[in-house]
Amino acid sequence: MEDKTLKVQKDPLIHIAKRGDITIGKTIAIKAVAFLMAFIISSILLAASEGCNPFTFLGSLFSGSFGSGLSIWTTLKDMAILLGLGLALLPAFKMKFWNIGADGQTLIAALTSYMCLYFWHDKMPGALLCIICLIVAIASGIVWAIIPAIFKAKWNTNETLFTLMMNYVAIQCVAIFINKFATGGSNTLPVIYEGSLPMIYEYLTPILLIAIVTVVVALYIRHTKHGFELSLVGESVNTAKYVGINVKKVVIRTLIISGIICGLIGFILTNGLNHVVNTSSTGNKGFTAIIVVWLANFNPYFMILTTFMIVFLQRGTAELLTVTGSTNDSITMIVTSIFIFFIIGCTFFSRYKVLFRRNEEEKIDNKFFAFMAIIFGAISRFVTKNYVSVTKFFKKIFKIKEKEELVQNNSEDLKEEKIEEKEEDSGTPMVEQEVLNMKDGE
Numbered sequence: 397m398e399d400k401t402l403k404v405q406k407d408p409l410i411h412i413a414k415r416g417d418i419t420i421g422k423t424i425a426i427k428a429v430a431f432l433m434a435f436i437i438s439s440i441l442l443a444a445s446e447g448c449n450p451f452t453f454l455g456s457l458f459s460g461s462f463g464s465g466l467s468i469w470t471t472l473k474d475m476a477i478l479l480g481l482g483l484a485l486l487p488a489f490k491m492k493f494w495n496i497g498a499d500g501q502t503l504i505a506a507l508t509s510y511m512c513l514y515f516w517h518d519k520m521p522g523a524l525l526c527i528i529c530l531i532v533a534i535a536s537g538i539v540w541a542i543i544p545a546i547f548k549a550k551w552n553t554n555e556t557l558f559t560l561m562m563n564y565v566a567i568q569c570v571a572i573f574i575n576k577f578a579t580g581g582s583n584t585l586p587v588i589y590e591g592s593l594p595m596i597y598e599y600l601t602p603i604l605l606i607a608i609v610t611v612v613v614a615l616y617i618r619h620t621k622h623g624f625e626l627s628l629v630g631e632s633v634n635t636a637k638y639v640g641i642n643v644k645k646v647v648i649r650t651l652i653i654s655g656i657i658c659g660l661i662g663f664i665l666t667n668g669l670n671h672v673v674n675t676s677s678t679g680n681k682g683f684t685a686i687i688v689v690w691l692a693n694f695n696p697y698f699m700i701l702t703t704f705m706i707v708f709l710q711r712g713t714a715e716l717l718t719v720t721g722s723t724n725d726s727i728t729m730i731v732t733s734i735f736i737f738f739i740i741g742c743t744f745f746s747r748y749k750v751l752f753r754r755n756e757e758e759k760i761d762n763k764f765f766a767f768m769a770i771i772f773g774a775i776s777r778f779v780t781k782n783y784v785s786v787t788k789f790f791k792k793i794f795k796i797k798e799k800e801e802l803v804q805n806n807s808e809d810l811k812e813e814k815i816e817e818k819e820e821d822s823g824t825p826m827v828e829q830e831v832l833n834m835k836d837g838e
Contacts, residue, residue: 408753410750410751410752410753412748412749412750412751413748413749413751414747414748414749415746415747415748415749418746423746425775425778426742426745426746427739427742428775429742429775430738430739430741430742431735431738431739433738434734434735434737434738434739435450435453435454435735437734437738438453438731438734438735439453441730441731441734442716442727442731445724445727446716446720446722446724446727447720448716448719448720452716452719452720453716456712456713456715456716456719457708457709457712457713457715457716458712459712459715460708460711460712460713460714460715460716461707461708461711461712463715466598467711469598469599470599470711471707471708471711472599472603473598473599473602473603473669474707474710474711475603475700475703475704475707476599476602476603476605476606476607477602477606477661477664477665477681478681478684478685478688478703478706478707479606479610479688479699479700479703480606480609480657480660480661480664481498481502481657481658481661481678481681481682481684481685481688482685482688482689482692482699482703483606483609483610483613483657483696483699484498484501484502484653484654484655484657484658484661484685485498485654485682485685485686485689486613486617486689486694486696486699487613487616487617487623487626487650487653487654488650488651488654489689489694490617490626490627490630490694491626491627491629491630491646491647491650492629492630493545493548493555493647493650493651494555494556494559495541495544495555495559495651495654496556496559496560496563496682496683496686497540497541497544497558497559497560497562497563497682498654498658498678498681498682498685498686499563499566499678499680499681499682499683500540500559500562500563500564500565500566500567500682501537501540501541501562501566501654501655501658501659501662501682502537502658502659502661502662502665502677502678502682503563503566503567503570503662503673503675503677503678504536504537504539504540504566504569504662505533505534505536505537505540505658505659505660505661505662505663506533506662506663506665506666506670506673506677506678507536507566507569507570507573507662507673508532508533508535508536508662509529509530509532509533509662509663509666509667509673510585510588510666510672510673511532511573512525512528512529512532512591513525513529513588513590513591513666513667513671514577514585514586514588516528516591517588517590517591518590522590522591522592525590525591526591526592526593526594526667528591529591529663529666529667530660530663530667533659533660533662533663533666534655534656534659534660534663535659536659536662537655537656537657537658537659537660537662538652538655538656538659539655540562540566540655540658541651541652541654541655541658542648542651542652542655543558543562544558544559544562544651545647545648545650545651545652546648548647549643549644549645549647549648550644563682567675570673570674570675570677571675573585573673574674574675584672584674585672585673585674586672587671587672588671588672589671591667592667592668592671593663593664593667593668595668599669601668602664602668602669605660605664609657609660610696610697610699610700613657613696614696614697616653617696622646622649625641625646626646626650628641629641629643629646629647665677665678684706687702687706687736688702688703688706690740691705691736691739691740705735705739706732706736709731709732709735710728710732713727713728713731713732714728752766752769
């Protein structure tokens with residue numbers, strides 16, 4: 397018989413296991429590593445295609461968003477529009493109604509608002525015209541959102557395809573209006589400033605409006621009966637029906653909210669920012685808003701951070717094109733997509749942990765992965781340590797302030813007690829006693 401050598405069966409090198417609780421430090425470290433990897437890949441791509449070094453790329457990211465006062469205001473304005481579109485999608489997404497028609501709902505609102513300006517700008521006062529434009533824009537946004545909602549509620553149609561097709565219908569409506577009423581053969585509509593939204597210091601007005609909408613949407617979803625109902629419908633339609641919720645009513649009501657917000661955004665674009673409408677008024681931000689909502693895990697406050705990240709990257713890469721003199725506009729989308737890909741990918745590592753096969757010495761049985769584990773562990777410890785230090789620092793400050801207030805209150809109480817004791821001992825109020833003392837001195 398031939399001798400058969402038994403091969404030792406080794407466990408796989410990598411195991412995937414679901415995480416339990418994860419520390420904030422590890423979460424931040426995972427995202428920091430993802431951001432760093434995205435920056436490295438983007439730098440390599442830009443060096444190969446545009447011939448710029450990583451330092452130029454990094455400098456452009458910050459100068460594009462914060463290089464001047466106007467850049468800061470423009471960044472905040474772009475964030476407000478993108479965040480507003482994300483807030484319009486959020487209630488529907490919480491209900492698992494995949495509304496991807498924010499572009500169309502906003503564009504049709506912008507069109508109807510401009511139509512009011514076009515036909516009535518010389519027939520009524522500007523303030524009244526502005527109010528009418530707002531009402532018409534919100535109404536048209538509601539109509540454009542409620543059509544797929546009714547079809548979904550009544551006949552269970554596919555809302556994704558329905559809302560997507562509504563986007564193209566809205567674009568064609570704008571194109572038809574431009575072809576009909578554009579003057580001078582330029583295929584562009586005239587810019588109309590009558591009935592404009594009053595702007596407070598640069599772009600502060602739309603920023604404040606979207607800030608208010610953010611708070612209202614957060615309170616609506618988290619602290620109202622309607623918000624609880626739409627979340628329950630999203631978790632289980634059958635459970636919602638079992639507890640007596642009218643699912644059809646919830647679907648239509650939620651899409652009305654989306655239409656209201658999209659109508660407001662369309663009004664802001666026409667009456668506040670552009671004063672005209674065209675087929676690219678929204679700049680496809682409605683599709684980018686989908687990413688904003690998903691990256692924030694349906695949290696309206698976290699959406700502010702994801703919005704900032706996307707606008708920061710878009711404006712930074714646009715500034716890079718100006719610095720390098722490149723005309724390749726697709727670089728902006730490519731770089732932004734790389735960062736979004738890595739950030740989305742890092743959510744996997746936030747929910748699951750990667751376990752490596754270990755040798756007899758309880759060390760990772762692979763030199764490369766062992767080295768990477770040491771680096772990631774160092775980053776995680778560094779972030780956790782600084783996070784804890786900053787948290788303790790602020791807690792200490794607040795405790796000091798609380799102690800100072802307590803000491804001040806106690807000292808005032810002691811003063812009042814001493815005054816009362818003196819009054820009791822002398823039998824005369826302190827004010828009268830001081831007057832008597834002055835007379836005795838004279």
